[in-house]
């Protein structure tokens with residue numbers, strides 16, 4: 001899968017992406033990351049990518065033409081079939097696991113990272129098929145949101161995470177909070193690892209982990225359970241969790 005980021009801070013994207021899972025995915029050639037700096041598509045001496053907002057007001061707005069030339073080059077550089085252009089902004093669709101799961105099917109994802117007060121609306125209308133958002137808050141640029149998307153999608157691509165890596169979520173885990181994790185030593189600060197995890201009883205361990213995920217979701221994010229059909233076994237596990245909580 002290919003990611004192209006339109007950004008005036010190309011090093012920020014490349015340097016950040018080269019760590020961990022995303023860095024490995026790029027080295028393996030499973031992920032290709034290219035960055036396109038609108039400043040390289042300006043013709044004035046100062047490489048101007050922004051200008052004052054019509055209607056007045058504070059700050060600057062990113063100009064249409066440098067963005068357009070950058071994105072045209074990003075498109076020309078890949079003969080991809082399934083391409084999507086996304087603008088990262090607080091006005092966008094919330095970035096969720098479902099959105100990341102859907103994006104795995106794309107050949108190329110072009111991510112437009114704005115700076116200043118934003119970008120010329122006509123560019124969003126003409127070039128950006130979708131807008132995506134990390135959440136209801138403002139940050140100083142779209143680059144961090146772009147990195148979240150790149151990380152979240154990359155780890156779902158086949159071959160990126162080894163079989164032994166924890167993020168291989170089982171199907172029933174989707175839409176639930178994660179279970180607790182423990183590692184050596186067995187006792188620290190007087191706190192023991194739950195016995196079931198030391199038992200070697202894999203079915204029991206799997207059952208306990210699912211129960212913990214169900215229970216923690218019920219406690220911390222009951223809203224996630226509203227649109228999740230629980231199997232009868234899962235319902236029983238959750239009920240047992242609630243009873244044990246009372247005792």
Ligand SMILES: NC(=O)c1ccc(NC2CCCC2)nc1
Pocket residue numbers: 088089090114115116117118119132133134135136137138139140141142145
């Ligand atoms: N919630 C978000 O995903 C998000 C994205 C971009 C942004 N700021 C950018 C947008 C245009 C200028 C700075 N703030 C917040």
